[in-house]
Amino acid sequence: xxxxxxxxxxxxxxxxxxxxxxxxxxxxxxxxxxxxxxxxxxxxxxxxxxxxxxxxxxxxxxxxxxxxxxxxxxxxxxxxxxxxxxxxxxxxxxxxxxxxxxxxxxxxxxxxxxxxxxxxxxxxxxxxxxxxxxxxxxxxxxxxxxxxxxxxxxxxxxxxxxxxxxxxxxxxxxxxxxxxxxxxxxxxxxxxxxxxxxxxxxxxxxxxxxxxxxxxxxxxxxxxxxxxxxxxxxxxxxxxxxxxxxxxxxxxxxxxxxxxxxxxxxxxxxxxxxxxxxxxxxxxxxxxxxxxxxxxxxxxxxxxxxxxxxxxxxxxxxxxxxxxxxxxxxxxxxxxxxxxxxxxxxxxxxxxxxxxxxxxxxxxxxxxxxxxxxxxxxxxxxxxxxxxxxxxxxxxxxxxxxxxxxxxxxxxxxxxxxxxxxxxxxxxxxxxxxxxxxxxxxxxxxxxxxxxxxxxxxxxxxxxxxxxxxxxxxxxxxxxxxxxxxxxxxxxxx
RNA sequence: GGCAUCGUGGCCGAGCGGCUAGGCAGAGCUCUGCAAAAGCUUGUACAACGGUUCGAAUCCGUUCGAUGCCUCCA
Numbered sequence: 001x002x003x004x005x006x007x008x009x010x011x012x013x014x015x016x017x018x019x020x021x022x023x024x025x026x027x028x029x030x031x032x033x034x035x036x037x038x039x040x041x042x043x044x045x046x047x048x049x050x051x052x053x054x055x056x057x058x059x060x061x062x063x064x065x066x067x068x069x070x071x072x073x074x075x076x077x078x079x080x081x082x083x084x085x086x087x088x089x090x091x092x093x094x095x096x097x098x099x100x101x102x103x104x105x106x107x108x109x110x111x112x113x114x115x116x117x118x119x120x121x122x123x124x125x126x127x128x129x130x131x132x133x134x135x136x137x138x139x140x141x142x143x144x145x146x147x148x149x150x151x152x153x154x155x156x157x158x159x160x161x162x163x164x165x166x167x168x169x170x171x172x173x174x175x176x177x178x179x180x181x182x183x184x185x186x187x188x189x190x191x192x193x194x195x196x197x198x199x200x201x202x203x204x205x206x207x208x209x210x211x212x213x214x215x216x217x218x219x220x221x222x223x224x225x226x227x228x229x230x231x232x233x234x235x236x237x238x239x240x241x242x243x244x245x246x247x248x249x250x251x252x253x254x255x256x257x258x259x260x261x262x263x264x265x266x267x268x269x270x271x272x273x274x275x276x277x278x279x280x281x282x283x284x285x286x287x288x289x290x291x292x293x294x295x296x297x298x299x300x301x302x303x304x305x306x307x308x309x310x311x312x313x314x315x316x317x318x319x320x321x322x323x324x325x326x327x328x329x330x331x332x333x334x335x336x337x338x339x340x341x342x343x344x345x346x347x348x349x350x351x352x353x354x355x356x357x358x359x360x361x362x363x364x365x366x367x368x369x370x371x372x373x374x375x376x377x378x379x380x381x382x383x384x385x386x387x388x389x390x391x392x393x394x395x396x397x398x399x400x401x402x403x404x405x406x407x408x409x410x411x412x413x414x415x416x417x418x419x420x421x422x423x424x425x426x427x428x429x430x431x432x433x434x435x436x437x438x439x440x441x442x443x444x445x446x447x448x449x450x451x452x453x454x455x456x457x458x459x460x461x462x463x464x465x466x467x468x469x470x471x472x473x474x475x476x477x478x479x480x481x482x483x484x485x486x487x488x489x490x491x492x493x494x
Numbered sequence: 495g496g497c498a499u500c501g502u503g504g505c506c507g508a509g510c511g512g513c514u515a516g517g518c519a520g521a522g523c524u525c526u527g528c529a530a531a532a533g534c535u536u537g538u539a540c541a542a543c544g545g546u547u548c549g550a551a552u553c554c555g556u557u558c559g560a561u562g563c564c565u566c567c568a
Contacts, residue, residue, distance in 0.1 A: 037568070050568035079566080090566080175563075177497065185496050185564070226566095248568030249499095255567095278568070279499095285560075289567060324517070325507060330500075330561070337506045340518035347517085350532085387508050391516035401533060405524095465527060476530080483531045492531090 002028065002065035009064065011244075012328060012383045014252065014275040015174055019383055022274065024243045030066045031242035032058065033234040033272075035251055036128070038075040039109035040090040043116050044295040045318075045333065046281040046288030050248040052319060052431075053278040053327035055122040057246070059429050060380055071237050072125040074113075076106040077132045077213055079226045089223065092213050102213050106132075116298050119315040121431045127237050131229035135215045138224040138232045141266050142203045142217075150265040154194040156206030156220040160261060162199040169264050171199075174275060175253035201258050203228055227258035234271065235263065245272040249279050250287075281322075282332045283308070296333070309335045313342060316433045320345040323386040323430050344394075349435055351397040352426065354404055355419055361409035367399045369414045373421055380429065389425060396422055445493075449480060453489045456482075 009022040024030045034054045037047055051072075061068045079090045095102040131138075142158050145151045150165050151158050162171055166179045182199055202225035207214035214221045234242060240263070247256060256275065263271035280287045288295040296306060304312030321341035325331040372395065379388035396418065402408040410418070426432050452471050459468040472482050475491075483490045 035568075038566095043568085047568045053568095175497085177564080181496060182564075250563070250567060253497095253563060254565095280562070280568075282561080287562070287567085291567065321506090329507085332506085334506080336518080340506060342518095344517040347532095385508075387517095388515070391508075394516055398534090405533065407534085460527075463527075469528080472530080481531070484526070484529090485532070486525085490531090 004028070004064040004066055007064060007377050007381050009381045010383055011274055011276060013273075014277045015272070020274070022243075024066065025241065025273065028065070028067060030061050030068045030244065031238035032061070032068060032070045032244040032246065033230070033238055033242065034070070034072045034125075034245075035230060035247035035255070036073040036075065037109075037113055038079040038090055039106050039113060040079075040094045041109060041290060042112050042297055043109075044288055044290065044297050045301065046283075046295060047248075048116065048120060048298060049281040049322055049331070050246075050278040051117060051122060052120055052322055054246045054276075055117075055120075055431060056323065056327070056386060056429065057244075057276070057384055058123060058125075059431055060384060063424065063429050069127070069238065070125040071127045071129065071234065073229060073233055074106075074110055074128060074130045075226070075229065076110075076130050077102075077223055077229075089211075089213055092211065095212065106130075119298065119302070120319055121315065121433050123431075129233045129237065131224065131233075134229060134232050134236065135224060137236055138228045139204075139217050141228060141232055141235075141262065142224075144266045145203065145262065148265055150261075151203055152196065153219055156222060157194055157202060158204040158219055159195050159200045160203055160258070160265070161196065162201070162261065163197050165261050165265055169261070171261055172257060174257050174260055177253065177257075201225060201227060201254065203262075227255055227262060230255075230259050231262040231266070231271070234259075235267070240267040240269055241271055241273065243272075244274045244276055246276040246278065249277045252277055278327050279330050282330055285332060308333075309338065313338050314435065316435065317342045317345050319430075320348075320390075320432055323432075324390055326383075326385060326387055328383070345432070346435070348390075348393060348397055348426070351400045352422055352434075355400055355415075355422065358400065358403055358410060358415055359406075360412040360415050362411065363409065364411045364414045365408045366402075367408065367410065367414070369417050369421070372396065373417075376421065376425055386430060389430070393422065393425060449475070449491050453482065453491070457489065 010019045011022045012018070013020050032054075034051070036051075037043055054070075054072075058068060058070050077089065077091060091102050091105050094105045098105070142151065145160065146153070146158065149161075151160050162179065165171055171179050172182070179199065183197070204217060204219055204222050204224055206220060207222045211223075213223050215223060234245070245256070245259075260271060263269070282288065283294050283296060286292075286294050296308065298315070298318075300306040301309065301313050301318060302315065304310075317338065321333075321338055322331065324341060324344075372392065375395075376389055376392045379385045379392060382388070399408065399410075403410050427434075452475065456468045456471040459465070459471070475482060479493055481492050483492065
């Protein structure tokens, strides 16, 4: 009996706009595809939030016992600056700008992407395919769509015929748009366009002579359209219909809408059962965006080298901050909010540390561990409600502290159970990590501070408070805080 | 302009018809030589105005405000 048989998971399906009971196509197995980054620049924190949200979802699905195949692509070609004819490939543009090979651009930012996600403790996906590695598959799909009559070729480019598709299918069902409205709202723009309709999108683009990223195809040298790679790779690794497709809210239209259209045109079947969309991380109340420069890079948070934060924050604190909000809600980043999260995170970690050495008794007072456990699952089962899960963890923190103070007791069995549960929710599901031992410290420094602590305690024993307070205050001024506890004095360095 | 979403106590952020999370800050207490740290206790807020209902932050309508998508963006 697996956990997923005991717990009923519900997810918000963007396609229906409703919370639905999650039922995979094949019992016990889950196929999940998430749109990855276009690797033409460093990932910013907003990008990270989306991947972190789906990492949490991946983790919880695995925790429930599902065998998950998680596919997250790397877009290393085909992502145009815009869909007009003069639209340039983002990778190629960057390569030209820096006078390096496109693959060099791809390599540089793919490495940055991986390093950053690792700092945030994201699990690697099961498969991480690239667009350039699937050109043949993409060409095959274009051929198939052409055969079905939902695409047309013009001057070496192939476009998807949205109007024709809409006659038999529903283009716009994911984003709640109507093609007629879209046509009515289209401004009459530049004439030199090969497309029959402005709503049509490129499946294959002809490469101009100076274009460096190019592949041969039945329509001449060119490169694939952006939307196509996801259809090609999700179909290849997860099948014509799979369970979950995720991505950022900003990809809902047109990207995901186009994916649906391509897949339906090609396979005559709806590709995805559950569409999940992660909401935006904002800065100054506005969406983070590379093009408007309203963003912050993870490295700037880790080293505190930026204009909006008062100090550096660890990846785990940032992750905790994000997990305190629901993945479908907009979350605004601010110094105050991060500061508050850091305190909360430390409180949680402190309690988890104290849990190990908690005294046990004959019975447990005032704490029904079994009921608490189910409350945690209920939170996660309700569309991955991590803020509530964290609230439940703080319920446990309070109990732990009360037991530590001797005001309540816990049995050996309950303590063991609680320890396991807290660890699996905190570390396995939320993906948080324990704070590294006082960073920046060394054995020598530890020795020196401990020496001062001893000197101070001697002074205190002699009631020489002038000396003891001097040691304490001057250390504090240097950023070393002494903490007097029942079992002696410890210190932390900020 | 079109289509959506959102507006919760000092701040962040859940909840989405009755039982009214949680974190941070503030206040009080415990501990302490005094502090700090830590712990405990404490908060009836839901943009405005109407309506539905025995009952609404939660449903409906209007107004105001913010954001997102409609061109590339996680």
